[in-house]
Amino acid sequence: MAAVQVCEAEKVYIMHGVRDDLRVDGRGCEDYRHMEIETDVVSNTDGSARVKLGYTDVLVGIKAEIGKPKPAAPDEGYLEFFVDCSANATPEFEGRGGEELGSELSCTLYKVFNNVNSLELRALCIAPREHCWVLYVDVLLLQCDGNLFDAISIAIKAALFNTRIPKVTITEGEEGGAELELSDDPYDCVRLNVENVPCIVTLCKIGHRHVVDATLQEKACSVAGLLVSVTHKGTITCVRKVGGGSLEPESIFEMTETGKRVGKALHAPLMKLLRDEEAQGKQRQKVGFLG
Amino acid sequence: MPVDTKRVRGPEESQSPLLFLPSIAKKSVAAERGRQDGRRRGQADVRPVFARCGLVSQAKGSAYIEAGNTKLICSVFGPREAERKDEAGASSGRLLCDLRFAPFSCPNRGAWIPSSEDKDTAQGLLEALRPGVRLHRYPRAQIEVNVLVLENDGSALAHAITCASMALADAGIEMYDVVLGCSLRLDGNSFLLDPTLQEETAGEPGAQGSVTVALLPSLNQVSGLQADGDMREDTLAEAVRACMEGCHKLYPVIQRALLRAVHKRASPSES
Amino acid sequence: MAGLELLSDQGYRLDGRKPSELRKVQARMGVFTQADGSAYIEQGNTKALAVVYGPHEVRGSRSKALHDRAVINCQYSMATFSTAERKRRPHGDRKSSEMSLHLKQTFEAAVLTSLYPRSQIDIFVKILQSDGGNYSACVNAATLAVIDAGIPMRDYVCACSAGFVENTAVVDLCHAEESGGGTVMSLALLPRGGQVALVQMDARLHQDHLDALMEAAMTACRSLGQVLDGVVRQHLQEVSVLTAE
Numbered sequence: 001m002a003a004v005q006v007c008e009a010e011k012v013y014i015m016h017g018v019r020d021d022l023r024v025d026g027r028g029c030e031d032y033r034h035m036e037i038e039t040d041v042v043s044n045t046d047g048s049a050r051v052k053l054g055y056t057d058v059l060v061g062i063k064a065e066i067g068k069p070k071p072a073a074p075d076e077g078y079l080e081f082f083v084d085c086s087a088n089a090t091p092e093f094e095g096r097g098g099e100e101l102g103s104e105l106s107c108t109l110y111k112v113f114n115n116v117n118s119l120e121l122r123a124l125c126i127a128p129r130e131h132c133w134v135l136y137v138d139v140l141l142l143q144c145d146g147n148l149f150d151a152i153s154i155a156i157k158a159a160l161f162n163t164r165i166p167k168v169t170i171t172e173g174e175e176g177g178a179e180l181e182l183s184d185d186p187y188d189c190v191r192l193n194v195e196n197v198p199c200i201v202t203l204c205k206i207g208h209r210h211v212v213d214a215t216l217q218e219k220a221c222s223v224a225g226l227l228v229s230v231t232h233k234g235t236i237t238c239v240r241k242v243g244g245g246s247l248e249p250e251s252i253f254e255m256t257e258t259g260k261r262v263g264k265a266l267h268a269p270l271m272k273l274l275r276d277e278e279a280q281g282k283q284r285q286k287v288g289f290l291g
Numbered sequence: 292m293p294v295d296t297k298r299v300r301g302p303e304e305s306q307s308p309l310l311f312l313p314s315i316a317k318k319s320v321a322a323e324r325g326r327q328d329g330r331r332r333g334q335a336d337v338r339p340v341f342a343r344c345g346l347v348s349q350a351k352g353s354a355y356i357e358a359g360n361t362k363l364i365c366s367v368f369g370p371r372e373a374e375r376k377d378e379a380g381a382s383s384g385r386l387l388c389d390l391r392f393a394p395f396s397c398p399n400r401g402a403w404i405p406s407s408e409d410k411d412t413a414q415g416l417l418e419a420l421r422p423g424v425r426l427h428r429y430p431r432a433q434i435e436v437n438v439l440v441l442e443n444d445g446s447a448l449a450h451a452i453t454c455a456s457m458a459l460a461d462a463g464i465e466m467y468d469v470v471l472g473c474s475l476r477l478d479g480n481s482f483l484l485d486p487t488l489q490e491e492t493a494g495e496p497g498a499q500g501s502v503t504v505a506l507l508p509s510l511n512q513v514s515g516l517q518a519d520g521d522m523r524e525d526t527l528a529e530a531v532r533a534c535m536e537g538c539h540k541l542y543p544v545i546q547r548a549l550l551r552a553v554h555k556r557a558s559p560s561e562s
Numbered sequence: 563m564a565g566l567e568l569l570s571d572q573g574y575r576l577d578g579r580k581p582s583e584l585r586k587v588q589a590r591m592g593v594f595t596q597a598d599g600s601a602y603i604e605q606g607n608t609k610a611l612a613v614v615y616g617p618h619e620v621r622g623s624r625s626k627a628l629h630d631r632a633v634i635n636c637q638y639s640m641a642t643f644s645t646a647e648r649k650r651r652p653h654g655d656r657k658s659s660e661m662s663l664h665l666k667q668t669f670e671a672a673v674l675t676s677l678y679p680r681s682q683i684d685i686f687v688k689i690l691q692s693d694g695g696n697y698s699a700c701v702n703a704a705t706l707a708v709i710d711a712g713i714p715m716r717d718y719v720c721a722c723s724a725g726f727v728e729n730t731a732v733v734d735l736c737h738a739e740e741s742g743g744g745t746v747m748s749l750a751l752l753p754r755g756g757q758v759a760l761v762q763m764d765a766r767l768h769q770d771h772l773d774a775l776m777e778a779a780m781t782a783c784r785s786l787g788q789v790l791d792g793v794v795r796q797h798l799q800e801v802s803v804l805t806a807e
Contacts (some may be wrong), residue, residue, distance in 0.1 A: 017753050042691050043607065045643045057593055059690070061643030071306050084652045087637050087686040091621065094637055094686070096654075107411035117521045138642040139690075140613070143594050209796045224422070226516070234425050236527055239502075239518035240415075246422035246514035247509060249535060253528045289602035289611065291575070 006220040014221050015207045023211065023218070030262055032213045037154065039162040039277060041288050047163025050288075051155040054215065054222075055145035060137065060155040064165045066180065067134035069125065077124020079114045079133035081106040083139045083152075090144060098141075105139070105148065112229045112238045113137075115155060119199045123190070126168050127178060146216040149227055153200035154270065157245055160197060161274045164189040198229040198237045199270070201263040203255045205247060210255050212262050219243075226255045230263025230270075307399045326483060326490070327346070328359070335536040337473065337485040340544050342454075344461040344552035352462025355546075356454040359487060360444035365454040369461040370432035384429030388417040390438045390451055398442050398488075412448050413438075419472065419505035419515025421453045425465040434464060445487040449474040452505045452515065453541060460549055467546055468507040470514055473537035475502045475530050477522060480532060484537050502532035508542045566676045566737055568727045576738055577606075582720070584734045584782060587789045589703070591710045591797040599711025603703040606736060607693035614711040616683035629780040630802035632678035636665040638700060650687075661697060664760060668701055671759040672719040673708060683713060694737040695723045697748045697762075702790060709794055717752040720760055720786040724749065724779035726771055731778035749779040753787035756780070 006014075014024055021028050033054035042048040043073025045061040070078060083105040092098075113119065124133040137159070139152055166182050166189050173179040183189070204214040204222035211218060214225075223245030229238040236256065241247065247255075277284065330336040338359035347353035350366035357363075373385055390413040394401045398414065405413070416438065424434070436459065438451045452472030460469060476486035483490050492507035500520025507514055513535075518527060569575060579585070585606030587709055599678045620627040627633065638661040639653035653662075656712065669685060685708065687700040691749040701703045701721035706727035708715060726745045750759040 042641075043610075044644060044646060044691050048643070057594065059641070060362070063643050063648045065648065071310050080641055084639075084642060086639060086652065086685070086688055088594070088600075088611060088688055089684075090596075091615045091684050094635075094684070103407060103410060104414055107407055107414070110407075111411070115519075136642070136648050138643050138648075140690075143596055145596065176488055231521075234772055235521050236524055236526075237521055239516055239527065241418060241513070241516040244421050246510075246512035247514055247516075249511065249531065252513055252516065252531060256524055256527060288604075289586065289593055289609075290604070 004216040004220050006217055010217070011221050015219060016128035018206045018209050018211055018218075021209075025215070027213075029209055030210045030258060032150075032199060032266075035154070037273060038287055039158050039274065041286070045067065046165060047159045047161075049155045049162055050153050051158065052152075053147060053151040053213070055143055056147060056151045057141075057143035058148070058151050058155050059142055059161040059287050060152070061140070061158050062163050063128055063136045063138070063164070064133050065136060066126065066131055069129060069132040073121070075125050075128040076116075077126075077134060078121060079110070079119070079135045079137055080140070081109040081113070081137050083109070083141065088143070089141045093141075105152070108149070108238075109137070109156070109239065110170075111137070111152070112200060114196060114197070115237075117237060118231070119160070120193055123192070124165075126180065127170060130178070135160075135163070144216070146219050147202055147259075148214045149200045150213060153198070153229070154266075157194055157199060157270065160192050160276055161194045161271075162269075164191055165192075166190075181188075196231050196233075196269075198231045199263050199266050200227055200229045200238075201259040202227050202242070203259055204243070205245075205255070206252060206268070210251070211257060212258070214265050217289045219286035226252065226257030226259065228256055228263060230260055232264065232267035234260055234264040236260060242258040296559065297299070303364050304346075305327060306480060309398050318539070328487065328509055330484075332478075332481040334481055335484055335533060335540060337537050337540050339532050340541060342545055342548040344457055344548055345555070350458075350462070352458045352460070352464070354454050354457035354461055356450050356457070358446070358450055358485065360442055360448055361446060362441040363438060363450055363454045365436065365438045365451070365458040366440060367436050367455075367458045367464065368461075369434040369536050370429045370464070371435075373431050373433040382430070383427040385433040385436045386417060386421055386424060386426060387433055387502050388413045388438070389436065390416050390440070392440045392443060392447070395442075396440045412451075415448055415503070415515065415517055416451055420455055420459070420470055422514040423456060423466050423468055423470040423507055424459060425467060434459075434462075434491065443488060445489075445491045446472075446474040446485050448472065448517070449485070449503050449505075453492070453545060457545060457549060461552055467513075469542075469549070471508055471538040471545065472505045472515070473502065473534040473541065474504070475534050475537070477501065477520060477526065478529060482533060484533060500530075501524075502530040502534060504531055504538065506535055506538040508539060564772045568742060568744075569730060569732070575732060575734060581727075581730045581732045582737060582778060582781070584735070584785060587702075587712045587786065589706055589790070589793045591793065592708050592739075592801075597707075597711075598708070599707045599713070601703050601706030601710055603699055603706065605695055605699050605700075605734070607632055607694050607703070608689070608699045609691040610687055610689050610696070610699040610703040612685065612687045612700065612707035614683065614685050614704070614707040614709065614713070616711070617678040617713065620680065620682045627680045627682075630679050631675035632673070632680075634666050634669050634673060634675065634685065635680045635682055636662045636669065636685045636687070636704075638662040638665055638687050638689075640692060640696075644689050645690045661700070664697065664762065665700060665704065667693065667703065668706070668719055668721070671807040672705075672715050672752060674714045674716065677714060683708075692737065694735050694740045698722050698734075698786075701750050702786060705790060706793060712796075717754045717757075717780075718787050718790050719750050719792060720783040721748060721750040721760075722779050722782040722786055723747065724775055726767055726775055729771075731771075732784040733778050745775070747775055748750075749776070749778055749783060751780055751783035751787075753784045
């Protein structure tokens, strides 16, 4: 990831600020940066969203393809994740440089999102053991300024909300086999229920306190962090310790508590925003990258 | 790979017959009050552990651990000159972790090439070990940790952490503390500490969760934490505490094994 | 070509354009803050993003450095969701490497590399949505990004694709027109001096038609140059208003 050099004096400055609940950019410890969300930005996809969180910028595109269900779960569809750490974000990602981080990110995303608790995977099944929808969730990192996971998870939730899967009807083919027929009508489609899709909150331990939505500079001051994925009900679906250091048990409990509170509060405004945007329909002025 | 034409090759796609087993076995565990191997639910009841150091002679340090039927071997190489010479890593050493499941380790035959899930497990192992190792003492060097799971009967990551930290200690790498791992399975309202593979895969997928904790016991610091599955916050806290208790039960066994290895090295003639 | 009528009897194309008409071009400079220069361009439904880093010290092996000019390093990649069928890898395949090389050649011709000896300029372009004319969208976006980075160039590099259908030169082809299998020419032009930075053509074409095709592509490039010039001027105006306050 893009490395930031932070000198000792800067570190002390940031840590003292965090101690007094006032961060370098004026935020409190539990505040997010300014966030911009736009859905339906790439028309070649079935669902897409772009999220800007401070200077962090991610684009998520979802494509639905028909595949074969996994033998272990014959009546469920599944999601595939791919994170493209493009050279746009930082020159270190050129060539194969971003692959390591990309596979690491996609593994965690797979753990967080691909389970029955977050999405109704059964709804993605077309014919058990034969056909199911595979949702390819492709994440494109355009700019990194810390807190990738939170931005990506919000973008994925927004893109899943935006996803429209065409209806499929199964007809008996001439030779007895089943034939799939896709509906041509773009309005005749299936939507996903994204109510239970979790959002990730990454907490960074700085000094004796912890902050959410750390910038790269703040991240450089923290020894360890905790990634918590929270649903709208406030249940915790996934926890990972991240960053090189270790944590005291007590601070882990404090951090999950904060993560839960912050994560739970994130869902309602996000869903309202997505619904409002959808209600505007065709009248909405698409901003994309031109705004 | 050259194709052996004289041989009848199997179909390109094949599935394990285990997939077609009736799912009765899955239910039985959840229904029982106790556990199949006689351990109690909701108690810090870990499987007995057998641990030894120094059995791979070519490696700088190695360890073998056996808990129930879960068997792992780990070897540590290095510190040696770092392959990747980027400026960011010059001031401290790099720890490289590789975790593989032997193809015969699971009921379904695996491949030798690690899948993305194996890589994720290796990443978890690295995350848990790194806080325990004094990497700044090894500038421009790399230390390689290779874990091979010989038989997977549940809690593979937790035991891999313990085994790898023993091997690191055996290799004489400077450490703050040993790293102990323990995992737990949430099954409805009760929890199963140090679950077997059957316990890990059984039950309704909605009501299950798993937690793995890595602990530096004498510093009382948690160096690794992975939790999956729907759970409330207080359940998680309780689970983490239970795992820590499980780690503390392991601690004397590991200490004894390390002491034994040190004695053996100090006076090779006596043993 | 069977089935698809590229040019109607009235002389209109599939999307209703005249043969010499370009698609709508919209562009913006300074999309990102972390990069030294960045730009975004939409040419019809083709959307491209370009980022420039540098000039900076040569990264990787020192032997790459040139003692008299800067090294230009390009990477072309396509978002996995950019095409109708999902791509498995964003870059590294043969087509992307070829495109990277073409971009490198184009910009070596345009950037005043001799001003920055022993240094490196990175140009990374990404296609977010592909609908024909990927090369030209990339070149145009990269030009804007290089200007945004403040790196001196001889002139704008403007690129456009052109094809030949029923004795008429058609410019700025969309995906449907490109995939027909006919002649497709990509031309990158430095419009002020009329110098060609890169020309590439697939499939065969009678020699007599070549001049007409070149001429059509060059006219299109010139008009694109005007659009780009407008974008740069507008951007500068916006920036100067902001800084004046």
